[in-house]
Amino acid sequence: MQNQDKIINMFNEIAPTYDKANKILSFGIDASWRSSACDLVLKNFKSTLNIADVACGTGDMIKAWKSSAKKANLTIEKITGIDPSKEMLKVAKEKLPECEFIEAKADEMSLNLNTQDIVSISYGIRNVVARTQALREFNRVLKVGGYLVVLEFTKRDKNGLIAKIRDFYLHNILPIIGGLISKNKEAYEYLPKSIEGFLDSNEFCRELQDNGFEIVIVKGFSMDISTMFIAKKVKNI
Numbered sequence: 001m002q003n004q005d006k007i008i009n010m011f012n013e014i015a016p017t018y019d020k021a022n023k024i025l026s027f028g029i030d031a032s033w034r035s036s037a038c039d040l041v042l043k044n045f046k047s048t049l050n051i052a053d054v055a056c057g058t059g060d061m062i063k064a065w066k067s068s069a070k071k072a073n074l075t076i077e078k079i080t081g082i083d084p085s086k087e088m089l090k091v092a093k094e095k096l097p098e099c100e101f102i103e104a105k106a107d108e109m110s111l112n113l114n115t116q117d118i119v120s121i122s123y124g125i126r127n128v129v130a131r132t133q134a135l136r137e138f139n140r141v142l143k144v145g146g147y148l149v150v151l152e153f154t155k156r157d158k159n160g161l162i163a164k165i166r167d168f169y170l171h172n173i174l175p176i177i178g179g180l181i182s183k184n185k186e187a188y189e190y191l192p193k194s195i196e197g198f199l200d201s202n203e204f205c206r207e208l209q210d211n212g213f214e215i216v217i218v219k220g221f222s223m224d225i226s227t228m229f230i231a232k233k234v235k236n237i
Contacts, residue, residue, distance in 0.1 A: 004105065004129040008084045010190065011057075014182045015087035019058050021181040021188075025174055033151055033221045034061055034122060037228050038068035040217065041118060041147050048077040049117045052141060054106050054134075055124025056081035059092035061151075062099060065120070082109050107133035111141040114236075118142075122151040126198040135211040142233040148213060150229040153195045154204065162223045170195070201227055212237040 014021070022030070038061075049069070053061045062081050069076050081101040083089050089101050104110055106121065107130040119138045128134045138148050156163055170192035179185025199207070205215050213231035220227050 004084075007127050007129070007190075010184075010187045011085040012087040014184050014187045015058070015085060015091055017182045018088065018091070019060075021178050022060075024181065025178060025188075029222060030123075030226070031060070031064070033226050033228070034064035035068060036221070037120075037122075037149050037151055037230070038064045039071070040228075041149055041230060042068050042072045042074055044147065045072075045074060045117065048075040050077055050115060051079045051118045051120065052082060052109065052111060052116045053079065054082045054109065054119060054121040054138070055127065056083045056092060056101070057085075057088045057124070059096045059099070061120055061122045062092070062096055065118075080111065082106070082111075105130075105134075107137050109137055109141060113140055114143050116141045116143065117146050118149060119146070120149040120151075122149075123153065125150055125152055126194050132207070132211065135207060135213075136237060139212040139233055139237050144233055144236065146233050147216070148208070148229075148231045148233065150204075150231075152198070152204075152227055152229070153225070154227045155195060155198050155200045156224060166225060167192070201229075204229065 051065055056062060059081060062079055065079060066076065079099055081092055081099055082104050084103060084105045086103055089103055093101055102110055106128045119142055125131065142148065174191060175185050175188040178188030201218055205218060208215060208231045212233055212235045214234045215231050217230040
């Protein structure tokens with residue numbers, strides 16, 4: 001599924017049940033992955049922040065940023081959620097009415113040049129067809145010295161017990177449960193295919209470096225089921 005409009009439409013269709021399905025399918029552990037990423041990045045700041053959360057979906061990463069900033073006694077001047085799915089944004093606006101949301105694709109955000117301290121994208125970059133253009137767009141809107149935070153399911157070596165367990169779950173269990181909850185099995189069959197079609201950690205790091213970023217941290221969560229990338233913008237491109 002490499003047609004961006006088709007991917008967006010798929011997310012429009014599953015938006016009403018997305019939060020319920022995500023909580024069940026991830027066993028709720030994704031919240032700790034998001035929180036860990038936010039906590040690590042915010043240690044680098046002491047003043048007010050502007051944050052853009054791309055592919056924000058129903059707003060879970062925005063909630064994580066707000067919670068982590070409160071713990072760190074930091075002020076978020078503005079946090080903007082960006083997503084091309086109007087139905088996902090509808091849910092996000094109901095959950096976070098105080099936040100600003102923009103319906104836009106990752107590679108063409110309507111944000112000004114060099115204005116963001118942090119750009120984040122959680123479990124969305126593999127769904128962006130124009131990935132290189134999106135990374136360039138993240139670079140464009142970030143201040144020099146600002147941080148890009150990516151959480152993603154990366155392609156991994158299929159050898160080993162953990163890889164086999166993960167693959168079995170993704171291919172055989174997740175589509176059935178997701179399909180039952182959302183009434184859209186095809187959407188949850190897409191997930192494992194999108195992971196297999198993505199990059200491994202080293203390949204993605206090279207793409208970040210090619211687009212003006214310096215790798216700060218790469219960390220796997222829960223036996224490398226999920227990978228966190230923290231990168232600093234070192235130059236305009």
